[in-house]
Amino acid sequence: MSLNPTLPSAPAAPALTPEDLGVGARFTIAVMDGDFARIIVDALAAADSTDLVVVTDPVSTLVRGSEQRVLEYLSDVIAGASRGGHHVTASLLLSRGCPGEVTCSTTPGLLAEAAAVPVLPATGIRASAHWSLYPLDDTGRPGETPDHLRDIYEAIDYAKELGAYVRGEHYATLLEGDLADVLGAVAAGWVLVGRSVQHVTSHATLSIASPSEAAR
Amino acid sequence: MSLNPTLPSAPAAPALTPEDLGVGARFTIAVMDGDFARIIVDALAAADSTDLVVVTDPVSTLVRGSEQRVLEYLSDVIAGASRGGHHVTASLLLSRGCPGEVTCSTTPGLLAEAAAVPVLPATGIRASAHWSLYPLDDTGRPGETPDHLRDIYEAIDYAKELGAYVRGEHYATLLEGDLADVLGAVAAGWVLVGRSVQHVTSHATLSIASPSEAAR
Numbered sequence: 001m002s003l004n005p006t007l008p009s010a011p012a013a014p015a016l017t018p019e020d021l022g023v024g025a026r027f028t029i030a031v032m033d034g035d036f037a038r039i040i041v042d043a044l045a046a047a048d049s050t051d052l053v054v055v056t057d058p059v060s061t062l063v064r065g066s067e068q069r070v071l072e073y074l075s076d077v078i079a080g081a082s083r084g085g086h087h088v089t090a091s092l093l094l095s096r097g098c099p100g101e102v103t104c105s106t107t108p109g110l111l112a113e114a115a116a117v118p119v120l121p122a123t124g125i126r127a128s129a130h131w132s133l134y135p136l137d138d139t140g141r142p143g144e145t146p147d148h149l150r151d152i153y154e155a156i157d158y159a160k161e162l163g164a165y166v167r168g169e170h171y172a173t174l175l176e177g178d179l180a181d182v183l184g185a186v187a188a189g190w191v192l193v194g195r196s197v198q199h200v201t202s203h204a205t206l207s208i209a210s211p212s213e214a215a216r
Numbered sequence: 217m218s219l220n221p222t223l224p225s226a227p228a229a230p231a232l233t234p235e236d237l238g239v240g241a242r243f244t245i246a247v248m249d250g251d252f253a254r255i256i257v258d259a260l261a262a263a264d265s266t267d268l269v270v271v272t273d274p275v276s277t278l279v280r281g282s283e284q285r286v287l288e289y290l291s292d293v294i295a296g297a298s299r300g301g302h303h304v305t306a307s308l309l310l311s312r313g314c315p316g317e318v319t320c321s322t323t324p325g326l327l328a329e330a331a332a333v334p335v336l337p338a339t340g341i342r343a344s345a346h347w348s349l350y351p352l353d354d355t356g357r358p359g360e361t362p363d364h365l366r367d368i369y370e371a372i373d374y375a376k377e378l379g380a381y382v383r384g385e386h387y388a389t390l391l392e393g394d395l396a397d398v399l400g401a402v403a404a405g406w407v408l409v410g411r412s413v414q415h416v417t418s419h420a421t422l423s424i425a426s427p428s429e430a431a432r
Binding site: 022024025026028030031032033034036037056057058059060062064087089091093095098128129130132134136169170171172174201203205206207210211212213 | 238240241242244246247248249250252253272273274275276278280303305307309311314344345346348350352385386387388390417419421422423426427428429
């Protein structure tokens with residue numbers, strides 16, 4: 001804990017929930033087959049949503065909960081939708097530190113706590129992704145110097161450790177590997193930057209079983 | 217033009233190209249049908265790519281050029297892929313002010329110029345979108361006070377004028393309307409915030425002809 005004790009509203013030992021911290025995701029899965037609706041509905045229904053709030057609307061599915069559970073759920077759903085062998089894409093938005101909308105202001109006392117980097121079991125499904133990571137303020141922890149570039153480099157090193165980092169490209173970083181390692185790299189960047197920046201988002205577009213990938 | 221004349225590298229009247237400014241997009245289209253590959257390839261081939269650099273890889277398509285031309289191209293391709301009536305989703309990343317990778321540093325002298333808000337002809341295709349807008353620094357123009365929240369509110373007002381704004385939701389803003397107005401709102405936010413923040417990105421996940429939308 002590193003909350004500023006001079007803040008009048010800071011409790012002695014607050015138990016900040018994922019909801020307090022604005023931790024969650026939105027994702028949209030696409031299955032390139034006429035039977036897409038059944039495949040997506042089945043994948044959503046089969047994934048373990050314990051301890052999560054999951055709300056699906058016509059554009060995307062909102063998932064709220066701890067970093068580890070949110071990532072396990074995303075991996076379950078995307079893997080489940082991919083097991084039929086069809087080409088699948090998924091767009092993914094991870095957000096923490098801003099419970100509200102596009103114009104949220106950051107809230108003193110809610111500085112992101114150092115969550116552990118989510119660890120995901122291998123899926124056996126190969127994925128590629130274009131990944132973008134956005135640190136959205138520089139408030140930093142009281143008494144510490146914020147350094148989100150340090151944390152971004154740490155995230156890229158972590159992606160390399162997972163074997164998922166391929167290269168930086170225009171506007172995004174290319175990741176490839178087991179779906180669990182690609183999601184793990186995207187999530188690690190989000191969590192690691194969240195250690196020095198309250199509001200951080202991580203976007204990725206994933207591609208699985210693309211025919212143009214197979215043709216290379 | 218508002219380049220700082222004291223910068224040693226600032227030419228007298230530089231003609232900054234979209235490439236200099238890092239103006240461009242990445243997008244991934246998904247067509248929920250077994251014939252997806254032909255539909256997407258045909259939509260890409262039929263769209264007018266005059267004055268654009270377009271590179272398709274297994275994850276996404278990169279488009280570089282002026283704001284107006286990039287948006288016209290995106291509207292053409294997404295509308296073209298949607299005309300067959302299948303459920304289509306598209307993930308979209310607009311970026312300006314950072315020609316490089318995830319860890320780019322902003323460059324003095326490349327502060328985004330005030331591009332006009334792209335104007336797009338109606339497509340007759342109804343779209344929904346979850347939209348996120350990211351101002352990524354607060355350098356501002358020399359002699360001016362940066363105020364990206366002012367510009368974000370202006371962007372939201374513009375989305376309301378287009379009739380595309382529905383409401384803010386967790387992590388994103390819901391837009392609905394003609395594809396041209398939804399893309400117009402996403403692009404307007406990007407361009408308007410680009411007037412006070414050098415590096416700004418705008419992400420959207422679009423949904424067209426969703427069966428769950430039709431069932432509402």
